[in-house]
Amino acid sequence: MNVEAKFSIKTEKVKNILVRGTNWVGDAVMSLPALVAIRKAFPDARITVLAKPWVRGVYAHCPDIDGIMTFKQQSGKQSGFLSTRYHVIRQLRDQRFDMAILLQNAFEAALIAFLAGIPCRVGYNTDGRSWLLTHKVMMSEEIRKVHQVYYYLGMLESLGWKAEDPAPRLIVPPQEKENAVKYLTAKGYRESDFLLGFNPGAFFGSAKRWFPAHYAAVADRAAKQYGAKCIIFGSTQDLPAAREMASRMQSAPPIMAAGETSLEELPGMLSMCSLLITNDSGLMHMAAALEAPVVAIFGSTDPRTTSPYGKEHTIIYRQVPCSPCLLRECPTDHKCMKAITVDDVWQAVVEKAGVSGQ
Secondary structure, three states: OOEEEOOOOOHHHOOEEEEEOOOOHHHHHHOHHHHHHHHHHOOOOEEEEEEOHHHHHHHOOOOOOOEEEEOOOOOOOOOOHHHHHHHHHHHHHHHOOOEEEEOOOOHHHHHHHHHOOOOEEEEEOOOOOHHHOOEEEOOOHHHHHOOHHHHHHHHHHOOOOOOOOOOOOOOOOHHHHHHHHHHHHHOOOOOOOOEEEEEOOOOOOHHHOOOHHHHHHHHHHHHHHHOOEEEEOOOHHHHHHHHHHHHHOOOOOOEEOOOOOOOOOHHHHHOOOOEEEEEOOHHHHHHHHOOOOEEEEEOOOOHHHHOOOOOOOEEEEOOOOOOOOOOOOOOOOOHHHHOOOHHHHHHHHHHHHHHOOO
């Protein structure tokens, strides 16, 4: 990659930085090492992340930033670009940022930074926004094929800003851990339990979801063999899959956290799991960033670019002729997920449970 710049960046003069965060939970987690690199390059600067409300909980657990601004588009009778974004542009102008680093690839991110009068604007030359950037990093076919962690780091490394450790990390404050313990204890959890997490949903679409009945079968085996206490995670949108899984379980009823917990509360609970079994999802990346072992089931997406970061995780993926298709909904017979059996996932659980000392 190379960089086209209208002027050089004098790091010692940059005191106030805006980082436009990504819009998906998983992408937000995978962008965390980039924030480490920014902090290392600008140790004395104030770093603020501009993020959508639904990913705020990810950035709230990042120790390398100083603040978060929530990007809420204004609604009203007028629906033009400026009328719905005037409030955030005005807020950014008032903050007088020296630099905007655009981890989000959209044209909108660059235009908002430009209209906010931020003099230095850094980002990939995607979505026709090159003319809005003062430092445009050239996109290449090679960078599109790497893991997303290196996709974000690559943009910064092209400017000479590197992170020593590329692994995403989330920090759980003690109070959040205490709150998680209280919640789980009220649901019947005991400290001695082998807490096994499940995430049968996936916000992106059904093509990424392994079958709830299969998840239930794995949970029943874990309960029988290890006495596992099972907890089902997910958003309100994941409730149909979560409820179907719970209804098909024949062992003790699981803890149903799906639809009951916010993104801000999830890190505390995920950090207590001995293992998480999950579809490719934002929650999968959160667990990995908390150093919780993960068994990740992939179907329509490419584990080369979006797998949980780290060698301690197990990826289950059966490449069929049409995968990875990257589609939200399967247009045929979901053969990529049908190729993954309960026995396949169970074997991974047994291996991970052995590592956990169960």
